[in-house]
Ligand code: SF4
């Protein structure tokens with residue numbers, strides 16, 4: 001079920017009233033081309049196998065959404081995580097302190113444009129060619145494309 | 161306390177006998193947590209014209225500090241060498257202790273229900 005962000009909290013409240021009272025998952029997905037961030041909530045009905053998935057989308061340039069903490073207190077940590085990882089602000093969150101990242105990091109690591117710098121300097125274990133070319137002799141095949149999350153031109157120097 | 165379900169993703173067990181060192185799991189793992197060392201050995205069968213080359217696995221490690229328990233490696237292995245086990249009691253005081261070597265991974269096999 002996809003709802004308008006203005007109806008987010010009220011829609012969830014209705015789901016909880018119908019018995020979907022267990023918060024299984026609350027996360028987000030970044031869609032840069034569509035300029036939106038999707039918020040995904042999965043609720044379970046305890047004692048049954050029934051699940052209810054509710055989604056909404058917020059504008060990526062100014063992402064904000066009403067907090068669910070009033071409806072589902074367990075949403076607190078998840079919203080703090082989404083706030084850090086995707087830069088979404090949750091209006092009415094009672095305690096919006098940073099949860100996982102160093103204060104002042106200045107980036108939202110799960111946004112697609114975030115460069116995964118560590119990947120550029122970490123040797124890819126798959127670069128070893130296994131037994132075909134004698135991995136035990138220490139020979140490594142050159143990786144033809146950069147790892148996901150690393151800009152292509154970062155590795156040009158190392159490969160030339 | 162509730163029992164851990166048998167199909168829980170607790171730890172991944174390796175069957176070193178089935179593993180062909182094909183590197184598929186290493187390359188599919190999104191977190192780069194598997195490392196493999198291997199070499200080839202020449203085997204000459206009596207009566208054969210040419211020697212055969214077989215892959216020998218020297219070392220297989222999984223770093224549980226990096227693993228996100230997605231199961232892609234288990235799914236991707238074409239040789240049924242990786243299995244989920246519900247065992248989960250392997251916390252460590254230091255990050256290096258979360259890197260399990262070949263034998264430690266093989267020891268989980270007896271608790272893997274799919275095996
Ligand atoms: S479960 Fe996923 S993250 Fe863990 S070793 Fe396998 S592929 Fe890598």
Ligand code: SF4
Pocket residue numbers: 178179180181182183184185186196236237238239240241242
């Ligand atoms: S995919 Fe399977 S056979 Fe290939 S290296 Fe990994 S565990 Fe071994």
